[in-house]
Amino acid sequence: MREEVQTNPHDLDEETLFVVSQTFKALGDPTRIRILNLLCCKEYSVNDIAEELNLGQSTVSHQLRFLKNLRLVKFRREGTTLYYSSADDHIMNLLHQAIDHAKH
Amino acid sequence: MREEVQTNPHDLDEETLFVVSQTFKALGDPTRIRILNLLCCKEYSVNDIAEELNLGQSTVSHQLRFLKNLRLVKFRREGTTLYYSSADDHIMNLLHQAIDHAKH
DNA sequence: ACGTTATATGATAATATATTCATATATACA
């Protein structure tokens, strides 16, 4: 028999809550928003992202790992260079809805 | 003449970045998600929210202030009781899209 | 004015997060 934690019908189950909050947390940081927005239309190497957005290489790499763990980005290797691109159309769509909304 | 900080056409302006990240930050916490999700369909008093979600009164009040500052919720007074309800249909829509997405 | 109830606020402590620096790894090529 398994624990039934969820008792209130108007509340969300823990798993959903975790996934949703993690996803929005990913979108809740300016640096990650800038990276995702950049990756909207084409792939970029780590260094290109750092240059385009004026960020440190390490910062970009750390944030890409974060986004990769959530499967929001993916990459492909070419020699020593890794080309990152967006991986979740649905979440990218949410992001752009919010950006459009923010711009009025 | 004013400072032109934004030089890269693929990057977002600071104002948009701030609004978007703040909004997603609001949705990036389990407690706030539960509150917003509860307020989806009807209004609740602070104490009712606390009871329904098994949270402290102070916690709920603090989070409601956060959400109110972002105009994601509004309230109406009746005697000593404040009834809170959701105030931004667009953002509530984003939230429910993400919840549906998370539930597969 | 006083007590009661509902909510807000301020301070604190615990935890999480983001960036930076230094260094490690991995691939390519001479």
Added chain:
DNA sequence: TGTATATATGAATATATTATCATATAACGT
């Protein structure tokens, strides 16, 4: 094998966030 380049990683620090506790405020009824 040695060097160069691209990226990843770990540690440390600074900052932000969250929940809790105690207390304040605000409205109401007596």
